[in-house]
Amino acid sequence: MVATMNKQEIKQRILKLRKEINHYRYQYHVLDKSEISDAALDSLKNELQKLEQANPELITPDSPTQRVGGAPLDKFEKFTHREPMRSLFDAFNEQDMRDWEKRNKNILNKDYEYFVELKVDGLAMSLKYTRGSFIVGATRGDGVNGENVTANLKTIESIPLVLNEFSVSDAKKAGFSPEQIKKINSSVAGDIFIRGEVVMTTKVFEELNKKYLKEGRQPLANPRNGAAGSIRQLDPKISAERKLAFYAYEMIGDFGLKKQSEKRELLQLLGFKAIKENKICRNLEEVFKFYKEIGERREKLLFEIDGTVVKVNDLSAWQTLGIVGKGPRYMMAFKFPAMQTTTIVKKVNWQVGRTGTLTPVAELEPVEVGGVTVSHATLHNFDEIRRLGLKVGDTVIIERAGDVIPKVIEVLPKMRTGIEKKINPPNKCPICGGAVAQVGEDVAWRCLNKNCYAVVLRSLIHFVAKGAADIEGLGKKIVEQLVQEGLVSDIADFYSLTEGDLKPLERFAEKKAQNIVESISARKVLDLSRLIYGLGIRHVGEETAITLSKKFISQLSIPTLQLSISKIVKYFRGLAKEEIEKTEDIGPIVAESIYEWWHNPKNLAMLEKLENNGVALKTEARLASAGKLAGQSFVLTGTLAGLTRDEAKDKIRQLGGEVSESVSKKTDFVVAGVEAGSKREKALKLGIKILDEKGFLKMLK
Numbered sequence: 001m002v003a004t005m006n007k008q009e010i011k012q013r014i015l016k017l018r019k020e021i022n023h024y025r026y027q028y029h030v031l032d033k034s035e036i037s038d039a040a041l042d043s044l045k046n047e048l049q050k051l052e053q054a055n056p057e058l059i060t061p062d063s064p065t066q067r068v069g070g071a072p073l074d075k076f077e078k079f080t081h082r083e084p085m086r087s088l089f090d091a092f093n094e095q096d097m098r099d100w101e102k103r104n105k106n107i108l109n110k111d112y113e114y115f116v117e118l119k120v121d122g123l124a125m126s127l128k129y130t131r132g133s134f135i136v137g138a139t140r141g142d143g144v145n146g147e148n149v150t151a152n153l154k155t156i157e158s159i160p161l162v163l164n165e166f167s168v169s170d171a172k173k174a175g176f177s178p179e180q181i182k183k184i185n186s187s188v189a190g191d192i193f194i195r196g197e198v199v200m201t202t203k204v205f206e207e208l209n210k211k212y213l214k215e216g217r218q219p220l221a222n223p224r225n226g227a228a229g230s231i232r233q234l235d236p237k238i239s240a241e242r243k244l245a246f247y248a249y250e251m252i253g254d255f256g257l258k259k260q261s262e263k264r265e266l267l268q269l270l271g272f273k274a275i276k277e278n279k280i281c282r283n284l285e286e287v288f289k290f291y292k293e294i295g296e297r298r299e300k301l302l303f304e305i306d307g308t309v310v311k312v313n314d315l316s317a318w319q320t321l322g323i324v325g326k327g328p329r330y331m332m333a334f335k336f337p338a339m340q341t342t343t344i345v346k347k348v349n350w351q352v353g354r355t356g357t358l359t360p361v362a363e364l365e366p367v368e369v370g371g372v373t374v375s376h377a378t379l380h381n382f383d384e385i386r387r388l389g390l391k392v393g394d395t396v397i398i399e400r401a402g403d404v405i406p407k408v409i410e411v412l413p414k415m416r417t418g419i420e421k422k423i424n425p426p427n428k429c430p431i432c433g434g435a436v437a438q439v440g441e442d443v444a445w446r447c448l449n450k451n452c453y454a455v456v457l458r459s460l461i462h463f464v465a466k467g468a469a470d471i472e473g474l475g476k477k478i479v480e481q482l483v484q485e486g487l488v489s490d491i492a493d494f495y496s497l498t499e500g501d502l503k504p505l506e507r508f509a510e511k512k513a514q515n516i517v518e519s520i521s522a523r524k525v526l527d528l529s530r531l532i533y534g535l536g537i538r539h540v541g542e543e544t545a546i547t548l549s550k551k552f553i554s555q556l557s558i559p560t561l562q563l564s565i566s567k568i569v570k571y572f573r574g575l576a577k578e579e580i581e582k583t584e585d586i587g588p589i590v591a592e593s594i595y596e597w598w599h600n601p602k603n604l605a606m607l608e609k610l611e612n613n614g615v616a617l618k619t620e621a622r623l624a625s626a627g628k629l630a631g632q633s634f635v636l637t638g639t640l641a642g643l644t645r646d647e648a649k650d651k652i653r654q655l656g657g658e659v660s661e662s663v664s665k666k667t668d669f670v671v672a673g674v675e676a677g678s679k680r681e682k683a684l685k686l687g688i689k690i691l692d693e694k695g696f697l698k699m700l701k
Helices: 007-030 036-055 092-107 168-172 178-188 200-213 223-231 234-242 260-269 284-300 317-321 382-388 455-464 475-486 491-496 510-521 527-536 541-555 565-573 579-580 588-598 601-611 645-654 676-685 695-701
Strands: 077-078 113-120 123-129 133-139 146-149 191-199 243-250 279-281 306-314 333-334 340-352 356-368 370-377 395-399 407-411 436-438 444-447 525-527 615-618 633-637 658-660 669-670 689-691
Touching: 007 036, 036 340, 077 317, 092 284, 092 317, 092 333, 113 260, 113 284, 113 615, 123 223, 133 146, 191 223, 200 223, 200 676, 223 234, 234 333, 243 260, 260 340, 279 395, 284 306, 306 317, 306 444, 340 455, 356 395, 370 407, 382 407, 455 475, 455 491, 455 615, 491 601, 510 658, 525 527, 527 541, 527 615, 541 658, 565 588, 565 615, 588 601, 633 645, 633 676, 645 658, 669 676, 669 695, 676 689, 689 695
Parallel strands: 525 615, 633 658, 633 669, 669 689
Antiparallel strands: 077 146, 113 279, 113 306, 123 133, 123 191, 191 243, 306 333, 340 356, 340 395, 356 370, 356 444, 395 407, 436 444
8 A cells, every 4th residue: 555655645544644643542541441452543644654764754653653542531630650651562463473573683692581461451540658668559541641540549459568577488489589689678678569450350341240230331342441440440449349350460660580480470579469470482483382372362361461471581692682662572462353444445345146136345555463464354244334434535444254255344534635536326236237236125236137247146155065065066157167168057067067068168077077067966865944045035045945945844734855846836835924024033124025025926836947957955853842942042153163153043943942143131141252242242132141162061061
């Protein structure tokens, strides 16, 4: 992007970035409000820093890159830190860390080990002790002046009001020499400063929100905001209610220590809570291993973290490396991949879905989010574009959760320069050039050409995918090749393919042709719900397909293992719209769509052809109506380590449970895996029981 901007445009971009960053930093550090995520703010700061590094003549003393934080609130007394509470430089990948190490080795000319700490997502605090007694506690503020919040900090049980008097034998067991012990005792007799993080554990956060919801009070947004809001309460009783914790990570004073890791031992001797996961790593490879391990376990920790802090363990090297810009050279914040970031929308493309629906997709300036580089994000429909107020050229926040396609969640209108362009709905299909329109009250625009190439192709890809027929080997490119060669025009054609049809095709060897034909043959007997889902009926997803399957099977007088397609055609053609609408979780719009599909002559002819090509149906174990989970509804969110999403759904259904895609008052349990998102938050607000993977597997047993 920088390469495409002239000097004036770069200057204008820098000014816009500074203004926005200052606004969000004020909201976050002074008013305790998070208008955008930390990850999105980090992205804006990162862009500004790169632009200034490339154009140093544009750096000014008032740039956010030249300072640490916002001004303190006036409602507390101000407190000046003896030494500034500095910010840290950020690394987001292994290469960033290698570059940092290379710069340091050029100064130190030797190898060294690291002490790696968890980067706790809480509120940074400095505590002053005089002759062993807690005198003052203050927030970081702007790094030089903070706020005196001593009364509230005294309510935190993990902050000792008087430092522990440890014995010489205890100090020796912790690894301290007699000379160090003497130095420590001398320093503790004067003024020392302890730095650490005030946090609200996830358990306390969830318990408080349940309590607040029952009492009709506003729930807390997240644990970090909960901790910050508690410390800024004028009434210490409210702070005490929040049950905060304090984890110490640094101490200011002359203690005769040689390593950063020794500070952890001393802090524990003095009576502070230290994070047990923090450890010494001999080199960067060990740092990377620890980073990966802790990233996989972060959901099981007592508190939220957003990465690690990697420190040179040799304290003598700290003096040599010194401070540069906003932070020290001797430590680096090694952050986890951001799930949100900012980028620029270059253009909007319209894709045609399997039912003719036109979906807008934003083409982005490539950006890394969640550990991968993305250049596209879904916009869902034109109503969403209107809701966002999005224009081509806008700076936006995008979000990626797990393996879900990234989406645009917010526009930053103050970043506009005046060259942005309005987005209009298409006036014709981008694939076939046919007419497009909004049908009825549908918010989506659709291609009205039933034979549109894109519609046919996507419906075929949908049929062979997991959740439907699940035919191994038939990926998107192969399906498109079969369509282009004229071998497949509807789903019934898959079942008439032979090895002889496939072997002459480009990139098809004999073995590949044989494997695909065998995979198709293995799916000639389909679960009823898989077929219904695979038909691509508008508004009928996997759960609705299962509901319709249960409705049909419930009409059978005796259990049937295998069914004919003609039998289900007769059944669904005999259903009135009103009867379909009476089915649980099916409304009038979905009922209308189902009714129309089963009364379309073209669809009926395709089903007859499907049956003539040897396809039959079967009832399935996943439609069980009796079992230990009968009558209970589950919603799955996040990623499970031991099960795929489909395997988890099947196990629930085999035990008689129901699976839903959305959380409502009817939901009994939400199963929350790694990177669980908004569904987990909604469950908390509604007071619905949340199961982690361990609890879910225990229930299944």
